Amino acid sequence: MTEPLLPAVQTPHDLDFISHSPAQTERIGIRLGQLLRAGDLVLLSGPLGAGKTHFIKGVARGLGYDGPVTSPTFVLINEYRADAARGRLPIYHVDLYRVNDVTELATIGLDELWLTDGICLIEWPERAAAALPSEYLQVALSYISETKRQVRLMPHGSRYRDLLATFKEATFG
Numbered sequence: 178m179t180e181p182l183l184p185a186v187q188t189p190h191d192l193d194f195i196s197h198s199p200a201q202t203e204r205i206g207i208r209l210g211q212l213l214r215a216g217d218l219v220l221l222s223g224p225l226g227a228g229k230t231h232f233i234k235g236v237a238r239g240l241g242y243d244g245p246v247t248s249p250t251f252v253l254i255n256e257y258r259a260d261a262a263r264g265r266l267p268i269y270h271v272d273l274y275r276v277n278d279v280t281e282l283a284t285i286g287l288d289e290l291w292l293t294d295g296i297c298l299i300e301w302p303e304r305a306a307a308a309l310p311s312e313y314l315q316v317a318l319s320y321i322s323e324t325k326r327q328v329r330l331m332p333h334g335s336r337y338r339d340l341l342a343t344f345k346e347a348t349f350g
């Protein structure tokens with residue numbers, strides 16, 4: 178890890194949204210999900226209840242997965258599948274809230290998860306900062322009011338800067 182996950186410095190490549198509802202947060206996730214591909218890593222930061230799981234639900238929907246999406250609190254990893262149009266790509270939904278020590282990651286197979294050809298989405302990545310690769314998309318969610326959240330997409334590395342450029346083009350034309 179060449180830079181700390183949080184606090185992150187804002188750059189001109191970042192993309193900011195204000196979400197006014199859980200459904201809106203999910204829709205931002207859907208648009209991101211539609212652009213993700215095998216090997217992508219997305220780290221979700223933000224406090225308890227910020228909306229990380231809602232955002233990931235949107236990402237999974239954007240990849241064509243229709244089943245339940247919940248925080249994998251006790252098992253640490255849930256695995257979903259993208260639809261046939263996306264080759265049934267595995268989607269790994271990880272929650273590290275209960276991880277205290279980076280060495281625990283090997284136990285759950287997380288130390289190599291981003292080397293597989295699935296899509297990897299991690300809640301509470303700070304718990305494993307030292308073990309994570311230096312290129313990823315950070316989704317920073319922050320609480321504004323009971324129903325309002327700031328959703329900031331922050332690319333780290335060229336793949337994710339390109340991804341956000343495509344996202345902007347698709348969203349704003």
Ligand SMILES: Nc1ncnc2c1ncn2[C@@H]1O[C@H](COP(=O)(O)OP(=O)(O)OP(=O)(O)O)[C@@H](O)[C@H]1O
Nearest residue numbers: 196197198199202225226227228229230231324326
């Ligand atoms: N604009 C919004 N976007 C997302 N969630 C919202 C929004 N407004 C209110 N909420 C509520 O905030 C909560 C977000 O829950 P969610 O499980 O997605 O958070 P989380 O960041 O994954 O939390 P945890 O760290 O506990 O896993 C839900 O109860 C949701 O209804």
Ligand SMILES: [Mg+2]
Nearest residue numbers: 229230248300
């Ligand atoms: Mg969650």
